[in-house]
Amino acid sequence: QTSTPLLNWEEYLRDVESTHSQLLQISYQLRQSFSHLDNLQAEFESKYQMQKKDVESLKTYLKDIRDTSQYASAKEKIETWSLDLKQMSSLMPVSGGTFVELFLGTTDLRFRRKQQRIAFKTQYELYKKRLGPFFVWMTFLCFLFERNRWLHMLLQLFLAYYYASLAIRENILRANGSNIKSWWIWHHYLSMGIATCFLTWPDSTSYAMFRNRLHIFGMYTALLQILQARYQMARLYTLRSLGKAGEMDVANTDSTPIHWGSSMKLLMPFVIVGQLIQLYNCIFLYRLWRMFPVESQILVASILFLSTFAGNFSTTMYTLYEKTRG
Amino acid sequence: QTSTPLLNWEEYLRDVESTHSQLLQISYQLRQSFSHLDNLQAEFESKYQMQKKDVESLKTYLKDIRDTSQYASAKEKIETWSLDLKQMSSLMPVSGGTFVELFLGTTDLRFRRKQQRIAFKTQYELYKKRLGPFFVWMTFLCFLFERNRWLHMLLQLFLAYYYASLAIRENILRANGSNIKSWWIWHHYLSMGIATCFLTWPDSTSYAMFRNRLHIFGMYTALLQILQARYQMARLYTLRSLGKAGEMDVANTDSTPIHWGSSMKLLMPFVIVGQLIQLYNCIFLYRLWRMFPVESQILVASILFLSTFAGNFSTTMYTLYEKTRG
Ligand SMILES: CC(C)(COP(=O)(O)OP(=O)(O)OC[C@H]1O[C@@H](n2cnc3c(N)ncnc32)[C@H](O)[C@@H]1OP(=O)(O)O)[C@@H](O)C(=O)NCCC(=O)NCCS
Ligand SMILES: CC(C)(COP(=O)(O)OP(=O)(O)OC[C@H]1O[C@@H](n2cnc3c(N)ncnc32)[C@H](O)[C@@H]1OP(=O)(O)O)[C@@H](O)C(=O)NCCC(=O)NCCS
Known part of the structure; x- marks a missing residue:
């Protein structure tokens, strides 16, 4: 040539x-x-x-x-x-809401070209899919190296960043017509708070009493998220082949009742167990705080877990109710 | 009606x-x-x-x-x-680079409409202008409430967020033809690292020995940033009225040598003093670490301060050299 x-x-x-x-x-x-x-x-x-x-x-x-x-x-x-x-x-132009504005300023975030819209959603899904296994292994390492506080802090830093990124992307998706419930975005804000608590928790006796539970729970959540991502992909694929969703068009915001599918049935017990672990964490941390009342991180984390549990549980129940009714 | x-x-x-x-x-x-x-x-x-x-x-x-x-x-x-x-x-489409992709995924971030470009830059400037005084006061409060570790952690959290937001926005601006030197973006990454070190530093004797210095330096930096923002605004205004910049057009990337202005002369001593304080912090922290070698945050922060000083100083000197030569 x-x-x-x-x-x-x-x-x-x-x-x-x-x-x-x-x-x-x-x-x-x-x-x-x-x-x-x-x-x-x-x-x-x-x-x-x-x-x-x-x-x-x-x-x-x-x-x-x-x-x-x-x-x-x-x-x-x-x-x-x-x-x-x-x-x-x-x-019309659209704003991503306060959280996105904190990072990008007030700019028009509307995807007017179909290509852009689909690319952004695909990137979001890929991101979750890629980071799932990473968090499973990283949390497993933290569990193995029980005393390596540096590794634990790195994990919490990653988690804080991960939830911030998810929240930014989901806000943008929502602004472009995705049906994602605002609770799931709030869930990410709370999770950022939880990660910050664990990041700043000094390497004390109380931390030593909680860290293994934390990392076992972390592994469970990371595994669950892989399952969830599979379910969401399958659901999206079904909807897409039915020609209904996946394009986040405001035109079809009217909800599409998908019948209580078998994959959903499989997922549900794991989700509920995950949420009950959150409740358990809340109670455990509250008791721990009663033992070490000086370390206020413990109380804050406990309250955050309670809110996470309450919101997750009620939103999931509501979604189930909507779906079985439809 | x-x-x-x-x-x-x-x-x-x-x-x-x-x-x-x-x-x-x-x-x-x-x-x-x-x-x-x-x-x-x-x-x-x-x-x-x-x-x-x-x-x-x-x-x-x-x-x-x-x-x-x-x-x-x-x-x-x-x-x-x-x-x-x-x-x-x-x-052509443009990516914001790795850091932006970490938050938004790979999307085309080119502003093709002039309006968008100008709006984004204006938002960026407004953001710096608005947060300047906030950081001055917040750091002052931290100085006053010397023992309130919670307040100090809140400040460091804000700083970490602030530098992340700056880095995202400046990467996007650079992708759209701004002449900002990549060092200043690196400076933000390092500053995020410094904020993380101080966030996770336990409330120990060593911290008590450094915190006042930290907050005095913080106030100085926040004040300096207000001065810098004023200089940048004035410079942008001059360039705009000369019809050269402010539109971040790749067409006029060839640098415009502005002659060593009086506002620059005023700013320089303060900038240099600020950078020398960074060097001082580096040395002070290194000595502190020799006294408390278990707390590795101190060493990491010291190294980060050294890098910040080296990069800032050499980049500023190089900019001055470019400008006086032109
Ligand atoms: C209950 C559940 C399975 C329902 O999922 P679903 O069938 O997709 O629900 P919906 O039909 O309401 O979804 C509407 C939109 O929200 C999104 N969505 C639903 N749940 C979401 C979640 N937890 N996180 C992010 N996005 C979610 C869907 O992708 C869909 O987006 P689209 O409009 O762009 O296509 C799902 O919400 C879930 O897994 N929840 C449990 C999460 C949890 O509690 N995790 C913590 C436990 S440790
Ligand atoms: C030296 C200095 C005054 C030169 O500023 P300048 O005249 O704008 O420099 P340049 O002509 O190279 O600027 C080119 C571009 O970079 C931007 N820029 C320059 N320095 C910047 C900085 N420190 N942060 C962010 N953006 C900067 C300008 O806004 C301009 O953007 P544009 O192309 O979109 O219009 C400035 O870089 C400065 O203040 N540096 C010191 C910062 C510092 O060390 N702070 C810490 C001390 S505690």
């Missing part, structure tokens, strides 16, 4: 030149499209906001009227507009 | 209806533009990559030839193409 220019140099140069001018033209078109898009986007945003206000005020106006027969056709129209607006909202 | 529909209901409804159909049409156009853009972008990316390879191989081919007179015109052409490609690179 590198010797080609030697043979017919002139021709090769001419080829490259013509490709170059084509490229220049495309880049020119691209820049034009972007500036065209900028204007169109601005126009759309202002019109959308106006229309939303109008339709909303029409709705509230109609709500006060008893004699609806006369307004039946108007009501129907307004319903359609309202639905249209909901669909169009996927073209 | 809300009573308008009562008066001429029919007319109002018709108005909203016509706006609605306009909006629908714009949203349709918008979706079309996006899908058109998707295709154009894909075409551009593949052509760009091919052309880049060709131009590069032409360049290396010409380099080997002694008798350049014959190829003078070809050489000129290739130079132009090369420059064009550099300009066009601002339309």
